[in-house]
Amino acid sequence: MLTILDRLPDGLLDLDADQLFAVLKQPTLIHLQGDRQPSLFVSILLHGNETTSWLAMRELLRKYQNYNQNQRLPRSLSLFIGNVEAAQQRQRHLAHQPDYNRIWQMSPQPLPEQIMAQQVIAAMRSRGVFASIDIHNNTGRNPHYGCITRLDRDSLQLARLFDRNVVYYTSPKTVQSFAFGEFCPAIVVECGQPDLPDGTAHALAYVETCLNLESFANLPESAIADINLFHTVAIVKIPPELNFSFCANPNDDITFPAAMDELNFCELPIGTTFGKVKTENAYLLAIGEDGVEKSERFFAIQDGEIILKKSVMPSMLTLNEAIVRQDCLCYLMERLTS
Structure with missing residues (x-):
């Protein structure tokens, strides 16, 4: 279920993200020759509703669409266009599919998508x-980060x-950037919410910068001195048997603030209401990077409220209930010092 090409169809x-399936039909890897080797690898649309990646790459490639004549790419580019079937419906992934950013490690009984990723x-x-x-969007309000x-x-x-x-993480190990990190520098860039001009412009400028970069060795040590570095310590999920919402619905087991995604990348002190x-039977799951459930380390129930027991910084908080069920409520991070 993989097409490999050496030219753009x-x-x-001329197509939007939801029209790509009509031409590509399945995941496609396109190798485009440039002035330098080896190639820069860019993956887009691993999630079909995260369209900034295609908007940015379409604009960049339009600039170089005559690369085999007068405007060669400054470096070879290998472009992987992922879940075009889900993009057709602007969905993260379809009901019969796995998450395309969770297929980059083989399971004991491999899925066709895992074989394709390999x-x-x-x-x-x-x-x-x-x-x-690997270019992505968030469904909630987040700053841009890598x-x-x-x-x-x-x-x-x-x-x-x-x-x-910059966020440092070691789980889940099934994502694209973890697999590629085994043999090259690899990053996920989070470009805010889909379709916003600033996200498209940022992704486009970044990819073009990397295409024009001769080597990382030429960059000074001072270039990384001002990094805000965070470490992901847990992923927060809602148990499937519990109902939840972001409004005051008296029938829900858990009610979150209506503008909860405003807390993304805010360092929250101990005692913050989450x-x-x-009932006291309601709870959140907080799964550490080692796969161990650690909710008691981060949360307590006091007087009908979920209270933080540790100072943490959330990321990827979303108000999209479908995404919460498909993926998670958020990640919890702590600041790392260099």
Whole structure:
């Protein structure tokens, strides 16, 4: 279920994200030649509703669409266009599909999508990769930031070229950037909510900067001195048997603030109210990066409220209830000092 091409299909750059499926039909890896080697790898639309990635790459490629004549790319580019079927319906993924950013490690009984992802990894390992960029959006309000799985100098340099806010994480290990981080500097760039002009412009400028970069060794140490570095310590989920909402519904087990996503990237002190519960049997799951459930470390129930027991910074808080069920309520982070 993977198509590999060495040129852009005719008319591709005239299409919106929800029209790509009509031409590509399945995940597609496109190798485009440029002046430098090895290639920059960029993955887009791993989530079909996160359209900034296609808007940015479409604009960049329009600029270089005559790259094989007068406007060659400054570096070779390998573009992976992921879940075009879900993009057709502007969904994160469809009901019959796995999450395309959770398929980059094989399970004991591999899914077709996992086999496809391994084919992408093998193809890029064989060609060599300068760096890997995975472009995403958030459904809640977040600043733009980068996520890396390693703290080596090249990874930090790659991240700082995008933004001062950098998140270090080691789980889940099934994501694209973790797989590519095994053999090249790799980053997830979070570009705010979909379709906003500032997110598209930021992603476009960043990819073009990386295409024009000769090497990470040429960047000074001072370039990473001002990084705001955070470490993901837990992913927060809502138990499937509990009802929840972001409004005062008396029938819900848990009620969160209506503007809860305003707390993203705010350092919250101990005692901060995270939500209200109808009964003391309601609770949140907080799963550490080691896979161990650690909700008692982070949350307590007091007088009908969910109270923080540790000072943490949430990210990816969303008000989209479907995304909360599909993925999570948020991640919890702590500041790292260099």
